[in-house]
Amino acid sequence: MDELEAIKVTFFQECEELLADLEGGLLAMQEGVGDIETVNAVFRAVHSIKGGAGAFGLEPLVRFAHVFETLLDAVRSGEVPNTVDLAAVMLRASDVLADHVSAARGLGDVDMAASAAMADELKAWTDPSAAPPPAAVAAETVDAPPPAPVAADPDALDDDDLGFDFQPMTISIDAQAADAELIPTNVWTVSIRPKSDLYRKANETALLLRELSRLGPIVATMDDSALPTLEFLDAEAAYVTWSVRVETDDGEEAIREVFEFVDGDCELDIVRGEAPVEAALANLLSAIEPPAPQAAVQAAPEPVAEPAPVASAPEPVAEAPPPVVAAAPAAVAAAPAAAAPAKVTQADVPGPGQSVIRVDPERIDRLIDLVGELVINQAMLAQRVGEYGIAPSSNLAMGLDELEQLTREIQDSVMAIRAQPVKSVFQRMPRLVREVANMTGKQARLVMDGENTEVDKTVIERLSDPITHMLRNAIDHGLESPEERRAAGKNPEGVVRLAALHRSGRIVIEVQDDGKGINRERVFSIAVKKGLISPDVQLTDEEIDNLIFLPGFSTADKISDVSGRGVGMDVVKRSVQALGGRISITSRPGLGSTFTLSLPLTLAVLDGMVVDVAGETLVVPLAAIVESLRPKAEEVRPLGPVGSVLAVRDSFVPLIDVGLALGYRNTSPSPTEGVVLLVEGEDGSRAALVADAIHGQRQVVIKSLEQNYQQVEGVAAATILGDGRVALILDVDAVINLRRRESPRPTEPSLIAAE
Amino acid sequence: MPQASSISVLVVDDQLTMRALIRNALQQIGFKDVREAPDGEEALKSLLAKPANLVISDFNMPKMDGLALLRAVRSHPPIRQTAFVMLTGRADRELVQRAVQFGVNNYCVKPFTVQGLKEKIEQVFGQLT
Numbered sequence: 096m097d098e099l100e101a102i103k104v105t106f107f108q109e110c111e112e113l114l115a116d117l118e119g120g121l122l123a124m125q126e127g128v129g130d131i132e133t134v135n136a137v138f139r140a141v142h143s144i145k146g147g148a149g150a151f152g153l154e155p156l157v158r159f160a161h162v163f164e165t166l167l168d169a170v171r172s173g174e175v176p177n178t179v180d181l182a183a184v185m186l187r188a189s190d191v192l193a194d195h196v197s198a199a200r201g202l203g204d205v206d207m208a209a210s211a212a213m214a215d216e217l218k219a220w221t222d223p224s225a226a227p228p229p230a231a232v233a234a235e236t237v238d239a240p241p242p243a244p245v246a247a248d249p250d251a252l253d254d255d256d257l258g259f260d261f262q263p264m265t266i267s268i269d270a271q272a273a274d275a276e277l278i279p280t281n282v283w284t285v286s287i288r289p290k291s292d293l294y295r296k297a298n299e300t301a302l303l304l305r306e307l308s309r310l311g312p313i314v315a316t317m318d319d320s321a322l323p324t325l326e327f328l329d330a331e332a333a334y335v336t337w338s339v340r341v342e343t344d345d346g347e348e349a350i351r352e353v354f355e356f357v358d359g360d361c362e363l364d365i366v367r368g369e370a371p372v373e374a375a376l377a378n379l380l381s382a383i384e385p386p387a388p389q390a391a392v393q394a395a396p397e398p399v400a401e402p403a404p405v406a407s408a409p410e411p412v413a414e415a416p417p418p419v420v421a422a423a424p425a426a427v428a429a430a431p432a433a434a435a436p437a438k439v440t441q442a443d444v445p446g447p448g449q450s451v452i453r454v455d456p457e458r459i460d461r462l463i464d465l466v467g468e469l470v471i472n473q474a475m476l477a478q479r480v481g482e483y484g485i486a487p488s489s490n491l492a493m494g495l496d497e498l499e500q501l502t503r504e505i506q507d508s509v510m511a512i513r514a515q516p517v518k519s520v521f522q523r524m525p526r527l528v529r530e531v532a533n534m535t536g537k538q539a540r541l542v543m544d545g546e547n548t549e550v551d552k553t554v555i556e557r558l559s560d561p562i563t564h565m566l567r568n569a570i571d572h573g574l575e576s577p578e579e580r581r582a583a584g585k586n587p588e589g590v591v592r593l594a595a596l597h598r599s600g601r602i603v604i605e606v607q608d609d610g611k612g613i614n615r616e617r618v619f620s621i622a623v624k625k626g627l628i629s630p631d632v633q634l635t636d637e638e639i640d641n642l643i644f645l646p647g648f649s650t651a652d653k654i655s656d657v658s659g660r661g662v663g664m665d666v667v668k669r670s671v672q673a674l675g676g677r678i679s680i681t682s683r684p685g686l687g688s689t690f691t692l693s694l695p696l697t698l699a700v701l702d703g704m705v706v707d708v709a710g711e712t713l714v715v716p717l718a719a720i721v722e723s724l725r726p727k728a729e730e731v732r733p734l735g736p737v738g739s740v741l742a743v744r745d746s747f748v749p750l751i752d753v754g755l756a757l758g759y760r761n762t763s764p765s766p767t768e769g770v771v772l773l774v775e776g777e778d779g780s781r782a783a784l785v786a787d788a789i790h791g792q793r794q795v796v797i798k799s800l801e802q803n804y805q806q807v808e809g810v811a812a813a814t815i816l817g818d819g820r821v822a823l824i825l826d827v828d829a830v831i832n833l834r835r836r837e838s839p840r841p842t843e844p845s846l847i848a849a850e
Numbered sequence: 851m852p853q854a855s856s857i858s859v860l861v862v863d864d865q866l867t868m869r870a871l872i873r874n875a876l877q878q879i880g881f882k883d884v885r886e887a888p889d890g891e892e893a894l895k896s897l898l899a900k901p902a903n904l905v906i907s908d909f910n911m912p913k914m915d916g917l918a919l920l921r922a923v924r925s926h927p928p929i930r931q932t933a934f935v936m937l938t939g940r941a942d943r944e945l946v947q948r949a950v951q952f953g954v955n956n957y958c959v960k961p962f963t964v965q966g967l968k969e970k971i972e973q974v975f976g977q978l979t
Binding site for chain 1: 852856857864865866867868870871874899901903910911912927928929930931932933939946950953954955956957960961970973974975976
């Protein structure tokens with residue numbers, strides 16, 4: 096029974112997808128999309144969940160799904176009008192269904208009372224005359240017989256179970272075999288797609304065709320649709336392909352022999368049969384396309400039985416629209432049209448188990464690790480070559496350049512394998528929004544954008560928490576109550592927009608609400624009251640908005656269990672920063688607020704600046720560096736007993752000697768002798784890091800310190816450089832904070848706290 | 851008496867779970883040559899490329915449903931006599947009646963047992979060995 100258990104695992108995986116489809120469809124219906132395709136897809140999702148659940152005897156799930164399915168069936172047939180209100184109810188039902196699925200999986204429980212109430216509410220829609228409004232129906236349904244007992248009892252499965260007389264039609268295998276004779280056995284379709292090597296080795300397709308014709312009559316069709324115009328033509332490339340119909344009794348082996356000498360230099364497909372499958376299929380599809388069922392069966396003039404002129408049949412690889420068999424002229428126009436859209440969707444959503452391979456994620460992680468090593472090795476090799484003074488124009492150096500290019504490409508492609516659309520995280524959010532809105536008595540509609548934006552798997556896993564918090568915050572604190580909104584002349588239903596996009600090599604997540612915006616006066620006074628800032632400090636609007644990220648800040652008068660769930664925005668901010676990300680908020684009073692979260696696309700590689708500090712090599716994350724400069728003596732001003740600041744244009748930034756901060760040395764050299772990297776922390780605070788020399792920019796592979804050693808303050812991770820040495824990656828924020836803690840008298844206490 | 855192991859079967863269902871369950875049941879009955887398709891269209895392609903003795907098909911599928919597949923099979927001479935067993939839910943009585951018009955060989959109500967499915971197939975081919 097192990098196998099059944101395995102299938103059950105598949106079932107629950109499939110349920111996840113089905114529930115997502117269900118929700119997606121219902122959300123579309125709530126937006127007013129009412130086409131039959133959407134309704135059908137929604138129905139199919141519930142139906143499939145019920146079907147699988149029935150097979151595994153998951154009774155409560157089956158029962159609830161059944162009620163849901165019955166309502167959807169009524170919507171499908173038009174008995175129950177498809178309204179936006181209904182979609183809202185069904186969305187809540189989909190949440191209950193999801194709970195049932197989780198419960199069946201052994202993850203969590205179902206609130207059976209809520210489930211029964213939901214079931215009654217669903218039933219009330221199918222039978223509004225009989226049933227009073229949902230709340231009152233509960234009592235009535237208790238003694239009602241359970242809807243359609245989904246039989247787990249095998250005895251019930253006999254011919255009569257659908258209640259009408261049905262005689263199974265017998266069929267003989269011999270008769271089938273006789274029909275199969277209709278398919279000519281001596282006709283073969285050979286598609287030949289030569290590679291350029293074939294011609295380079297002085298072979299010639301004409302010879303191959305001549306050879307083929309010795310086996311029997313051939314009809315060859317050349318496809319030159321891939322042939323570019325003269326200016327783009329590569330004289331040594333192979334553009335032309337052939338499809339050859341061969342009539343021979345010699346069999347496949349004989350055909351293959353013809354191509355014996357071009358083995359590997361030419362792609363070859365040998366298929367028994369007359370026309371390529373696509374042409375026959377197009378005919379069949381067009382024959383059943385009209386919705387008049389009876390007519391189609393009787394009138395279909397056996398289109399495919401006509402000997403199709405294979406000569407004009409489409410070569411499967413060709414881009415050109417298939418010239419459809421002349422035997423069914425009526426079908427000619429319809430056929431490609433019918434076949435084409437199907438192809439498109441198929442490419443978008445490969446059928447389960449069809450063109451998708453499921454790979455153990457660990458294998459991919461291992462592959463990424465290895466590619467990381469490859470990148471390092473390649474860099475080491477390049478450095479050695481440089482050290483030997485080999486001219487950059489030499490073949491060796493040029494070969495190495497190519498290798499570097501290739502390595503980069505491999506790295507990008509491998510990272511792309513692990514990249515996933517943020518959809519998997521986004522699709523959990525509509526439910527969250529519904530729940531939070533219900534809990535807070537607000538009306539909220541979630542609009543999502545950019546669900547297909549891809550990020551590395553390592554990042555995706557960490558997106559869920561901050562997004563959840565931002566959304567909760569937007570609904571709980573951002574949106575007003577429906578009454579307040581009405582009073583303000585807004586739609587009582589608030590809109591929360593969740594969007595993902597790529598911006599300068601990072602992923603940006605925005606959560607935008609159209610609520611009241613941040614009450615700055617209140618935020619400011621709370622921050623003062625809590626001693627987070629001094630009352631006389633001057634802050635810009637934006638600085639005030641971002642006070643909400645301060646540790647210990649919470650604007651809600653009483654801590655609601657919705658927004659924070661005990662966790663403040665400061666914790667969110669810290670966890671985001673730990674990933675090399677930043678989060679901020681902007682707000683316009685009366686119009687709403689926008690959270691902006693940005694994270695690196697991957698946590699596996701990093702663009703860094705390699706610098707020398709006190710004889711050590713360090714890597715500074717490029718994302719943190721604003722500019723690098725050589726300070727002049729007059730720009731350095733002492734501050735306090737040990738500190739100093741650097742005048743950069745019209746502002747002063749604290750100077751931090753990295754060597755001192757990390758304990759490499761006890762006295763810092765004059766900043767004018769070194770190089771200064773002007774960096775910006777994730778909170779926007781700036782500092783000037785002093786290093787001895789800059790080596791240049793490099794992409795490095797991140798090696799976790801925690802995994803290999805232990806966490807070290809001021810150091811984010813480690814990497815291996817081209818010369819094989821280990822270098823530490825600087826944690827810019829930590830270095831800035833280290834210095835703050837140590838400096839006896841911070842420059843501006845209030846402002847620093849505010850950052 | 852036909853041998854189950856010599857009968858080729860095409861299982862058509864949009865759900866991976868159902869296909870796996872049916873395949874599992876078929877293997878228990880003794881079928882060896884079992885392939886799958888996720889919808890009617892793919893099933894038709896598969897049949898045109900290589901006929902099967904028996905099609906076991908779900909009804910409600912995207913792109914091309916079971917009835918359309920049945921009609922297509924019946925209208926194409928080389929595969930016209932493919933045995934066609936429809937999988938259906940209890941509520942789909944009308945559907946089965948329509949399928950009968952189009953020449954379905956048998957139907958099987960979900961959820962089914964291995965024995966139940968075997969009987970349905972035997973009603974079409976005769977007792978299997």
